[in-house]
């Protein structure tokens with residue numbers, strides 16, 4: 001994902017500057033920053049503060065508008081995601097069982113999920129590691145903008161996380177995937193016992209989430225394209 005690439009290319013000091021700007025109002029809107037003011041708060045020189053702002057800008061984590069006496073700074077979505085990943089790490093440090101809820105709407109995909117899920121190299125692992133044979137396909141969910149930003153917190157979930165290995169069949173290789181135990185809440189009811197599946201190789205970007213389950217979720221939860229649902233991860237019972 002482009003966002004993680006950008007975040008991993010900045011240093012801890014630069015991330016600390018991003019956090020400072022967020023705390024000063026840059027998370028929810030534009031905040032005025034002067035290099036000398038930021039430098040004082042970071043206990044660094046004005047030159048260092050200026051360089052950190054430039055690096056964060058280059059990494060796509062903030063937008064700047066230069067003024068005569070400072071600059072107006074806003075965190076980008078990638079910047080907010082970078083801080084949320086830090087937040088998820090701290091939650092993992094101090095909370096026994098971090099949970100995460102993601103919201104979105106049901107959508108149709110490219111009709112490829114069915115093929116991948118049915119491949120014996122994956123099916124064997126689903127049976128052994130998840131304890132069921134998934135319905136052949138993935139239920140695709142278009143995440144809300146807020147949930148796209150918070151999905152990075154999935155990296156911090158430990159309970160209910162299962163790795164599926166890559167494999168090959170002679171002609172070609174198939175990539176690994178990670179499954180996260182999930183409960184799904186929809187208008188028609190709740191389904192416990194599904195998994196979010198995140199293939200390492202996918203044609204979808206981070207706005208889409210794919211779900212697998214032993215049942216056809218569209219039938220189980222009376223779902224049609226455009227219906228809203230919430231996916232609960234990392235909680236008790238998932």
Ligand SMILES: Cc1cc2nc3c(=O)[nH]c(=O)nc-3n(C[C@H](O)[C@H](O)[C@H](O)COP(=O)(O)O)c2cc1C
Nearest residue numbers: 109110111112113116138174175199201202203204
């Ligand atoms: C278990 C699993 C493994 C996958 N492995 C690969 C892969 O090796 N290479 C690839 O291009 N896509 C792979 N995909 C991703 C599909 O190409 C595609 O992004 C997506 O799953 C299709 O979803 P859709 O038909 O629901 O839109 C995999 C998908 C799943 C579910």
Ligand SMILES: Nc1ccn([C@@H]2O[C@H](COP(=O)(O)OP(=O)(O)O)[C@@H](O)[C@H]2O)c(=O)n1
Nearest residue numbers: 109110111113114137138139213216217218
């Ligand atoms: N557990 C599941 C998996 C897929 N599905 C649905 O089954 C169909 C086949 O899945 P797919 O991944 O091949 O298709 P698309 O998601 O590309 O539309 C789609 O309509 C999915 O939404 C479901 O209802 N429950």
Ligand SMILES: [Mg+2]
Nearest residue numbers: 109113138139
């Ligand atoms: Mg699908």
